[in-house]
Amino acid sequence: xxxxxxxxxxxxxxxxxxxxxxxxxxxxxxxxxxxxxxxxxxxxxxxxxxxxxxxxxxxxxxxxxxxxxxxxxxxxxxxxxxxxxxxxxxxxxxxxxxxxxxxxxxxxxxxxxxxxxxxxxxxxxxxxxxxxxxxxxxxxxxxxxxxxxxxxxxxxxxxxxxxxxxxxxxxxxxxxxxxxxxxxxxxxxxxxxxxxxxxxxxxxxxxxxxxxxxxxxxxxxxxxxxxxxxxxxxxxxxxxxxxxxxxxxxxxxxxxxxxxxxxxxxxxxxxxxxxxxxxxxxxxxxxxxxxxxxxxxxxxxxxxxxxxxxxxxxxxxxxxxx
Amino acid sequence: xxxxxxxxxxxxxxxxxxxxxxxxxxxxxxxxxxxxxxxxxxxxxxxxxxxxxxxxxxxxxxxxxxxxxxxxxxxxxxxxxxxxxxxxxxxxxxxxxxxxxxxxxxxxxxxxxxxxxxxxxxxxxxxxxxxxxxxxxxxxxxxxxxxxxxxxxxxxxxxxxxxxxxxxxxxxxxxxxxxxxxxxxxxxxxxxxxxxxxxxxxxxxxxxxxxxxxxxxxxxxxxxxxxxxxxxxxxxxxxxxxxxxxxxxxxxxxxxxxxxxxxxxxxxxxxxxxxxxxxxxxxxxxxxxxxxxxxxxxxxxxxxxxxxxxxxxxxxxx
Numbered sequence: 324x325x326x327x328x329x330x331x332x333x334x335x336x337x338x339x340x341x342x343x344x345x346x347x348x349x350x351x352x353x354x355x356x357x358x359x360x361x362x363x364x365x366x367x368x369x370x371x372x373x374x375x376x377x378x379x380x381x382x383x384x385x386x387x388x389x390x391x392x393x394x395x396x397x398x399x400x401x402x403x404x405x406x407x408x409x410x411x412x413x414x415x416x417x418x419x420x421x422x423x424x425x426x427x428x429x430x431x432x433x434x435x436x437x438x439x440x441x442x443x444x445x446x447x448x449x450x451x452x453x454x455x456x457x458x459x460x461x462x463x464x465x466x467x468x469x470x471x472x473x474x475x476x477x478x479x480x481x482x483x484x485x486x487x488x489x490x491x492x493x494x495x496x497x498x499x500x501x502x503x504x505x506x507x508x509x510x511x512x513x514x515x516x517x518x519x520x521x522x523x524x525x526x527x528x529x530x531x532x533x534x535x536x537x538x539x540x541x542x543x544x545x546x547x548x549x550x551x552x553x554x555x556x557x558x559x560x561x562x563x564x565x566x567x568x569x570x571x572x573x574x575x576x577x578x579x580x581x582x583x584x585x586x587x588x589x590x591x592x593x594x595x596x597x598x599x600x601x602x603x604x605x606x607x608x609x610x611x612x613x614x615x616x617x618x619x620x621x622x623x624x625x626x627x628x629x630x631x632x633x634x635x636x637x638x639x640x641x642x643x644x645x
Numbered sequence: 646x647x648x649x650x651x652x653x654x655x656x657x658x659x660x661x662x663x664x665x666x667x668x669x670x671x672x673x674x675x676x677x678x679x680x681x682x683x684x685x686x687x688x689x690x691x692x693x694x695x696x697x698x699x700x701x702x703x704x705x706x707x708x709x710x711x712x713x714x715x716x717x718x719x720x721x722x723x724x725x726x727x728x729x730x731x732x733x734x735x736x737x738x739x740x741x742x743x744x745x746x747x748x749x750x751x752x753x754x755x756x757x758x759x760x761x762x763x764x765x766x767x768x769x770x771x772x773x774x775x776x777x778x779x780x781x782x783x784x785x786x787x788x789x790x791x792x793x794x795x796x797x798x799x800x801x802x803x804x805x806x807x808x809x810x811x812x813x814x815x816x817x818x819x820x821x822x823x824x825x826x827x828x829x830x831x832x833x834x835x836x837x838x839x840x841x842x843x844x845x846x847x848x849x850x851x852x853x854x855x856x857x858x859x860x861x862x863x864x865x866x867x868x869x870x871x872x873x874x875x876x877x878x879x880x881x882x883x884x885x886x887x888x889x890x891x892x893x894x895x896x897x898x899x900x901x902x903x904x905x906x907x908x909x910x911x912x913x914x915x916x917x918x919x920x921x922x923x924x925x926x927x928x929x930x931x932x933x934x935x936x937x938x939x940x941x942x943x944x945x946x947x948x949x950x951x952x953x954x955x956x957x958x959x960x961x962x963x
Contacts, residue, residue: 339777375775421782425805429755429781436749436930438756441923442765448915450907452924454662457932459744478804481797481822483744483932499804584773592771600764601773607759609780609806 325390325640327628332364333618336373336395340608344615351622362387368625369393371618378405390641391631393621395614396605397423397471398555399635400528411637413621416470418613419605424474426604427523427553428482430576432458434549435521439598456520456547459483464519466490467526467554468506473499475525475553487515491531509535516543521551528555538563541573549574553604556581565590568597578604654945655687659696661718667934668941681706692716692944697929701725707733714954716944718937719928720746720794721878722958723851734960736944739793741936742928746901747797749927750846750876753899755781757872758844762921779843779870782806787842789813789858790849790877791829796822798848798876810838814854832858839866844874851878861886864896872897876927879904884914891917901927 334356335341345353354363358372358380366388372380374395384392384407392412394402399414406412433439437455444451461484465472468490477499479486493508507515509531516522522544526532536550536559544550552559556579567573574596577585583602591597617632624631630639657679658665668676677686681695681703689711695704697718707715708730715735717725722737729735756762760778767774784807788795791813800822802809816831830838835858839845845867849855859873859882867873875882879902890896892913899921903914906925914920940955947954953962 421806422780425755425781426759429752429759429761432748432752433756433761436752436923436926438752438761438921438923439765439768442762442921443769444924445915445920445922446766448908448910448912450922450924452926452929454929454931454933455926457745457930458748459930459932460935480804481801482748585771587771589771592768598761598765599768599773600761601767601775603759603764603775603778606775607778607780607782609782612783 325625325628325630328368328390328625331368331622331625332366333369333371333622334363334367335371335618336376338373338611338614340611341615344611345618346615348619348622350626358383369618369621371395371614378402381405384410390625391621391639393618394635398527400555402636406636409637409641411631411634411639411641413631413633414635415605415614415617416633417617418610420470420474421609421613422607423471423525423553423604424478425609426578426600426607427475427525427551428478430578430598430600431463431521431523431549431551434551434574434576434598435461440595443595458521461485461520462518463487463521463523464489464515466509466512466522466524468496469525469527471525471553475523476504484521487519489515490526513540513543516540516548517545519544519548521549523551524554524558526554526558528557532558534558534560536560536564538566541567544573546572547574549576551576552580553578555579556583561591568594571596576600578602654691654948655689656692656694656941656945657686657690658694661697663934664694664937667938669938671942671945674945685710691948692941694718694941702728704728704735705730713948714944715960716941721850723878726959729959732960734954734957734962736954736956737958738928738937738940739956741933741940743793743797744936745930745932746794746848746876746927747801748932749901749923749930750794750798750848750874751801753874753876753901753921753923754786754844754846754872757874757897757899757921758784763918766918781844784808784843785810785841786844786846787812787838788846788848789832789835790847791819792848792850794848794876798846799827807844810842812838813849836863836866839863840868842867842871844872847873847875847877847881849877849881851880856880857883859883859887861889864890867896869895870897872899874899875903876901878902879906888913888917891919894919899923901925 332352334354336357368390371393435456463484463486466489489507498504576598578600621631652675654674657677659680691713694716705728786807787810789812811829813829821827884904897919901923944954
């Protein structure tokens, strides 16, 4: 438990619509701060920066009395070494699962049904139909069964696909419809890939997932399989995926890449069987209302002296000597 | 025993890629190839399957043979009555294309909402550029048409946190594929419903009543930035009216069917970045063949059992 705080100061980066979505709350003062200038106050209880400005601006937190850094993505590995030691950090679980999961279904269907080809054909005014693989009847392997994985699972319900789930440890748990479903352990990954038409990576980047999809794992997939990375770029060994997609044996959709952003001239851009999107999985209008809800809940917790949600780094409450 | 062994059913299949292999052998069924563009291979054919592509005029050829059932490979059968010999029963392909069409409807919807066409175009220039696009979640979606395709579309929207409203020719309550009782609005309420719609999904058949149903007035009823998705038939939408709204940048569209079709090379729709066009591939995917094969096998089983075949939409079953 922390100490109840009557007057909470929250700083938010300038996300379109976010200030309005948060609305007014008794005892809440909201400032706009992009961490692009010195802190507007000595004490800001909750700081919410914008993830797409990167981690360098976080240096501005030095010397500011902060109780909670509310990061704006679910993944947070990039923060290590960039936030003051011990500062409690909450990730943005509950904010991005919706957008990420719907985007995942979108790119999976797009890749199966060749929407990128049709977009390119449109540039030449070309109407050219052919038969492409459906999503229905495909064997889909979902790697990662946290919030995003579960949200993807929930959206697969109606698609007549055959979904198998893998996470760090094998377990049975409740699926989105309340039925008990089996989650395989990652030690079975290679064996499962052999029977997979579409593999979706929705795992966080950890020491265990770094480079998990290397040449040997990719080689286990059957010809024409689709690799979808919605997690973090370094989970897939780029050169190994490049070799498999360049030969035409595998297809890929990458919302995250390594390196990121994918530089101009990178060979992945040139492959018609690879769709690259600029890490926008969680980035849609749905995140504004969900971020606002999370911030309101965090404000309420801090006002009550309760532990905030989603703590992923540091210890709550922060040592008040900071 | 007759010389053909114990075969009691003759089935003709067109030379469509993969179909003959997918159907395989069916006990007691003699399978012959016929594209309906040459002489019939038999005087009597129990079930004739015309080619998937190539238009409806070919089915006039079944007048030369004695046929019990024409098994069409599409759900839509508009215009076939002009060519089908009087009294010949024709079954459409309900149960074959819903999965593929509905998943494409969702794919088009998500792609259009989330900017996937723009990312494809950016990719051609190696451009990594983050933009915020509208989600599918939280959107008010109107599904127009509540037959097999409309229901399959609804079932796929289930997990997406959207608000679904349904419209069909007549107002009614009925069960959706999840077994829930849902309200289906009548088409007379269409314009009123459009005013509150952010994503319009058309999955209805083409007939005299639906031809041009999405005209300038219907489109004008939609709020700014609404998305029009058509996986039904092109002439449901008045193309010029849609082009005007898209050119103005007021609406967006994702069209698997167009009018005219195929869309000519110089058609203005191709030029519009807010129009995503696919070449009528809704029902055409790897999901089609196993479902078409299963339907053909079920129809033969119905004939043998003396039952009425499924999906009869034209002609009379005697």
